[in-house]
Amino acid sequence: MKEKIARWVAALWSFLCTERGRVVLVLLGAALFFHWLGGVFADEAARVAERYETRLDAGEWPSVNDYTAVWTHWIARVNFWVCLVAAATVRLWHHPWQAAGEGKDAGGGGTGLRGAPLAFRWCLFLVVILAAVVRLPLAGGGFWHDEALQAKRIHGFYNTNERNEEGLPVFREASWTDTWFHYRSPTNHTVFAVPSRVSLEVWRKAGGREREEFSELAIRMPSLLASLGAVLLVGLAGWRLGWPAAGLLAALWLTLHPWQIRWGVDARAYAIAMFAVMLGVYALIRALQGGRWRWWVVFGLAQMLVLWSSVMQVWYVVLAGLLALGGIWLWRRERPVWPQVSRLGLAGLFAVMCFAQVMGPNLSQLQRANELSPMSERAYRKLDAETLKMTVSEALIGRPYAIPSRPGDRLSPTFEELFGSKGRAGWWLAGAHAVMAAVGMAVWWRRSRLGAVILLAGGMALGVQVMATLAGDYFYYPRFAIFVLPLLSLAMAAGWLGVALVARGRAGPAAALAFGVLGLAMFHASAGPQLANLMREPHIDFRGMERAVAEHRERLGGDVLVAGYGLTSDVFQELYEPRAEFIRSAEELVGKMERSLGEGRPLLLLHGSQAFNRAAVPGGYRWIDDTEFFTPLERFTGNEAGRTFFLLQFTGKRPSL
Numbered sequence: 174m175k176e177k178i179a180r181w182v183a184a185l186w187s188f189l190c191t192e193r194g195r196v197v198l199v200l201l202g203a204a205l206f207f208h209w210l211g212g213v214f215a216d217e218a219a220r221v222a223e224r225y226e227t228r229l230d231a232g233e234w235p236s237v238n239d240y241t242a243v244w245t246h247w248i249a250r251v252n253f254w255v256c257l258v259a260a261a262t263v264r265l266w267h268h269p270w271q272a273a274g275e276g277k278d279a280g281g282g283g284t285g286l287r288g289a290p291l292a293f294r295w296c297l298f299l300v301v302i303l304a305a306v307v308r309l310p311l312a313g314g315g316f317w318h319d320e321a322l323q324a325k326r327i328h329g330f331y332n333t334n335e336r337n338e339e340g341l342p343v344f345r346e347a348s349w350t351d352t353w354f355h356y357r358s359p360t361n362h363t364v365f366a367v368p369s370r371v372s373l374e375v376w377r378k379a380g381g382r383e384r385e386e387f388s389e390l391a392i393r394m395p396s397l398l399a400s401l402g403a404v405l406l407v408g409l410a411g412w413r414l415g416w417p418a419a420g421l422l423a424a425l426w427l428t429l430h431p432w433q434i435r436w437g438v439d440a441r442a443y444a445i446a447m448f449a450v451m452l453g454v455y456a457l458i459r460a461l462q463g464g465r466w467r468w469w470v471v472f473g474l475a476q477m478l479v480l481w482s483s484v485m486q487v488w489y490v491v492l493a494g495l496l497a498l499g500g501i502w503l504w505r506r507e508r509p510v511w512p513q514v515s516r517l518g519l520a521g522l523f524a525v526m527c528f529a530q531v532m533g534p535n536l537s538q539l540q541r542a543n544e545l546s547p548m549s550e551r552a553y554r555k556l557d558a559e560t561l562k563m564t565v566s567e568a569l570i571g572r573p574y575a576i577p578s579r580p581g582d583r584l585s586p587t588f589e590e591l592f593g594s595k596g597r598a599g600w601w602l603a604g605a606h607a608v609m610a611a612v613g614m615a616v617w618w619r620r621s622r623l624g625a626v627i628l629l630a631g632g633m634a635l636g637v638q639v640m641a642t643l644a645g646d647y648f649y650y651p652r653f654a655i656f657v658l659p660l661l662s663l664a665m666a667a668g669w670l671g672v673a674l675v676a677r678g679r680a681g682p683a684a685a686l687a688f689g690v691l692g693l694a695m696f697h698a699s700a701g702p703q704l705a706n707l708m709r710e711p712h713i714d715f716r717g718m719e720r721a722v723a724e725h726r727e728r729l730g731g732d733v734l735v736a737g738y739g740l741t742s743d744v745f746q747e748l749y750e751p752r753a754e755f756i757r758s759a760e761e762l763v764g765k766m767e768r769s770l771g772e773g774r775p776l777l778l779l780h781g782s783q784a785f786n787r788a789a790v791p792g793g794y795r796w797i798d799d800t801e802f803f804t805p806l807e808r809f810t811g812n813e814a815g816r817t818f819f820l821l822q823f824t825g826k827r828p829s830l
Contacts (some may be wrong), residue, residue, distance in 0.1 A: 192269040196519065197260045203523070204256035210530075211249035218246035234357070234541065237534075241354045244534040252526045259522065266518065268511035270464070289409075293417045297408040297424060304404045304428040305397075307708055312397045312438040313390040314711025317816060318782075320440040321744035322360040326351045327370050327440075328387045331751035342751045344385045356535035357542060362442035363535060364481040368395040369440065387748075393440050399448035400437030404428050406451035407659050411666070413458045414617075414624040423666035427659055429696070431703040432567045435812075436655050442482040446656040449478035453493055454627055454660070461500045461623065464508045466516055472497065473520030477528045479656070484536070486656055488641065489634035494521065496630045500623060556642045556649040562588075564651035568661060569606040570599060571700025578814035579783035583710075585813045586702035602699055609692075610661060613668030624663070631660035710812040713741065717809045718779060719749045721820055725806065729775045736765050737779040738793050739786030741818075745779060753779065759792025763828050766796070770827060778803060781818030802826050 189198055221239045228235045259266075289297075316324060324330075331342035352370045355361045369392050376391035377384070390397075404424050411420015427433055436443040453475030460468035476490045494517075501513040554560060559574075566574040566588045574588040584590060592599030618625040635657050642649050669692045676687075726733045735753040737745050743755045756762050762778075769776035780786065780797055787794060796802040803821035810817050 193263055193267055196267055197263050200256045200260040200263070203526075204253050204260070207249045207253040207256060207526075207530075211246050211253060214242050214246040214249070217242040229541075232545070234545075237355050237357075237538075238350055240534040240538055241350050244537055245530070248529050248533040252530060255522070255526060259519075267515045268509075269515075270509065270512040289412055290417070293412060293421065296421050297405065300408065300421065300424045300428055301401055301405050303425075304401050307428065307704070308397060308400060308434055308438050309390075310708045311434060311711065311812075312393045313388075315713045315715035315717075315811075316389060316440060316744065316748070317712035317811075318741050318744055319360055320712070321748055322358075323362060323366065323440050324387070324392055324748060326355050326361045327366050327392055328373060328748070329384070330747040333746070333755070342746070344751075346384050353531070354534045354538075356538040361535075362445075362482065363531070364445055364478060365395055365440065365442045369393070389440075393438050396438050396440065396444040399444040400433065403433075403437070403444070403447040403451050403659050406448070406455050407662055410451065410455050410458060410624075411663060413455065413462070414621040416620055416624075416667070416670075419663065419666045419670055422670060423659075423662040426665055426696070427662040429700065429704060430658065430662070431571045431700050431707055432655065433658055434704065434707050436652055443652060443655050446479060446482035446486065447659050449475050449482060450489070450631070450656050451659045453479065457493070457497055457500065457627070458623065460497075460513075460516075461504050464513055464516075469513075469516040469520040470523075472517075473524035474527075476521070477524040480528055481532060482656070483653070484532075484539070485638060485642075485653055486634070488637040489631065489656065492630045492634045492637075496626060499626070503622075554648055554650055555646070556639065560649055560651060564654050565603055566599075567651050568654070568658065569603040571696070572703040573813075576814045577784035579787060581808070581819065582783060582814040582817040583808075583810040586706050591699075591702070599699075602695060605695065606665065609668035609672070610664040611668070612671060613664035613666065616667040616671035617664070620667075624667075628660050628664050631657040706812050710810055712813075713744075713781070713811045713816045713818065714809040715745060715749050718745060718818060718820065721807050721809075722750060722753065722777060722779075725777055725820070725822070729777075732774055734765065734769050734772075734774050734776045735779075736762075736776065738762060738797065739780055739782060739790050741782045741786075742779060756793070758790060759795070762793040762796065766802070766823055766828050769823050770825065776823035777806075778821045778823065779818060780821070781809075782815055783817070784815045796828055797821065800824075802828065 187194075189195065217238075221235075221242055225235045225239045225243050228239075326347050329344060329346040332345040333342045335343040335345070337343050347370070349370070351361075352366045353363055356363070372394040373387060373391045376382070376388050377386065404427050407427055408420040408424035411417060411423055414420075433447070437447070438444065453472055456468045456471035456475055459465070460472055476493055479486050479493075480490050497517055498514070501508075501510055501517065504513075563574040566572060570588055572586050572588055572591070576585055576587055578584055588596060588599050614625055614628055617628060635654055638653070639649075641647075722735055726735070735750065736756050737743070737753050738756045742753070746753045746755045754765070756765060765776060765778075768774075778797070780793075802824055804824055805819060806822055807820040808817065809820070
């Protein structure tokens with residue numbers, strides 16, 4: 174009996190020492206984890222199940238906690254059985270790598286960045302440092318409205334429905350459930366919210382700060398790091414594809430691109446999407462060059478992050494998977510096909526399970542939101558000529574096409590401001606950049622077929638995304654396309670370098686240098702003003718408003734009424750100044766003026782976002798614009814026209830409706 178047991182143990186150990194055995198061990202470990210996770214939420218899911226179904230049937234919203242418990246439990250149970258089935262059938266789908274020398278990297282030389290030439294490493298390091306320098310000012314500035322909605326799920330907010338003894342809103346700290354799974358609008362980009370919450374908690378504990386305190390930079394830190402990571406990976410991808418100069422130029426182009434700076438530090442998921450796309454590209458190159466497990470796993474993780482950033486990017490994830498299969502087939506003479514497919518398949522399986530686990534409760538809320546208010550019926554921006562012009566202008570010119578402004582707003586550098594409403598010169602410039610990107614695709618095709626196909630996959634994914642948006646009549650913002658910007662940088666760099674090399678060969682180094690100077694001049698002419706704007710101005714100067722209100726409150730004796738009129742004033746109240754009451758209508762404004770007169774207390778009024786508020790709540794501007802009722806005190810500028818704000822003081826003249 175002992176000998177039989179010993180043989181079984183020896184056979185099991187021998188199996189676990191094989192590649193297939195390690196795969197089974199990993200699957201069983203994952204099954205145990207999902208079994209534990211499902212058990213953690215089992216009792217809560219059973220307790221709330223009836224209430225959850227009742228609210229759904231009644232056309233109401235179940236609570237976020239109910240969504241979390243029900244879906245986390247059931248998805249974990251499904252993932253548990255998927256892992257067991259995959260482990261039991263491992264001989265059917267897993268093909269171990271039998272060839273000698275498995276996992277040796279081919280192409281690019283060395284391992285990671287350490288294998289790159291010293292000059293390349295130093296240049297790329299300096300480019301990343303430059304990227305940090307030009308992004309830090311904006312990363313530390315005030316939020317704009319949608320960022321503030323995200324911050325409420327990470328930091329918390331002053332809840333106007335709960336008051337303390339002094340009648341002030343009570344601070345409600347965000348729960349971890351809200352951070353992970355609040356997905357009603359949806360404005361909570363949870364792939365950003367989770368690491369941002371960790372960053373904020375570290376900032377608080379490191380400085381011994383109160384729970385009501387927060388830092389815009391601490392909240393935005395994951396986006397800032399992801400933005401720098403995207404720049405780094407663009408450079409590394411160029412080197413790995415055999416053209417270090419193109420990688421460096423692409424990294425520099427991305428570093429100075431205003432669109433990447435603008436959304437590269439946004440307190441949501443856009444920077445993470447750009448980073449995840451490039452992480453997947455770099456991992457795919459390494460996986461196809463060397464075939465190692467770790468790079469297939471990283472590739473799968475990257476696709477999961479892309480999809481977690483936005484479900485609208487599912488088309489890119491699908492095309493990236495097909496690209497990986499195509500690359501395996503093209504490399505079939507150097508590396509066996511089926512072992513590679515097995516590795517890709519397992520990495521993809523884990524990516525799908527992880528995505529389902531972290532996004533299941535969120536997707537169920539998204540489905541509910543679409544049932545209550547279908548996307549095609551929402552009054553958001555649609556994909557039309559104006560949207561396309563904005564997208565093209567941002568991507569190729571480096572500045573927004575047009576931003577509505579009102580009297581008093583600080584104008585921001587736009588396409589129309591530089592080139593006028595007709596903008597022939599601007600469109601010629603954009604066309605020149607587009608041509609250089611197309612030339613770059615052709616150049617990559619000659620130098621690296623894999624590089625060209627990777628860029629083509631990104632362009633095709635964007636095209637499919639646009640067609641799906643049109644077919645479903647969904648809302649669309651230009652920033653939804655920003656995930657392809659790092660790939661565009663590689664195409665643009667290849668175009669300029671390719672033409673410069675041709676010029677050098679035919680007319681000498683002077684012609685190549687002149688062509689390079691021309692390219693830099695074109696970029697500076699279009700993107701320079703917006704780059705300076707973003708480095709100089711915050712989104713909305715909430716901290717400046719906070720300081721100004723405190724100074725004028727002290728000047729007026731302390732006992733002062735503070736109010737904000739229209740959208741975005743809610744952000745000021747909920748995050749910065751709980752004593753600043755949010756006014757939603759002209760009637761509420763008049764009531765506040767009457768209260769100031771009745772109590773003999775000065776009234777300070779903030780207002781801004783005029784392009785939106787003058788259309789949404791126009792009535793109050795009858796008094797706000799009249800200097801007999803309000804005296805202007807200060808103006809606070811942002812990096813867009815609509816983000817200019819004003820601080821006024823009520824004169825004391827009695828209003829009438």
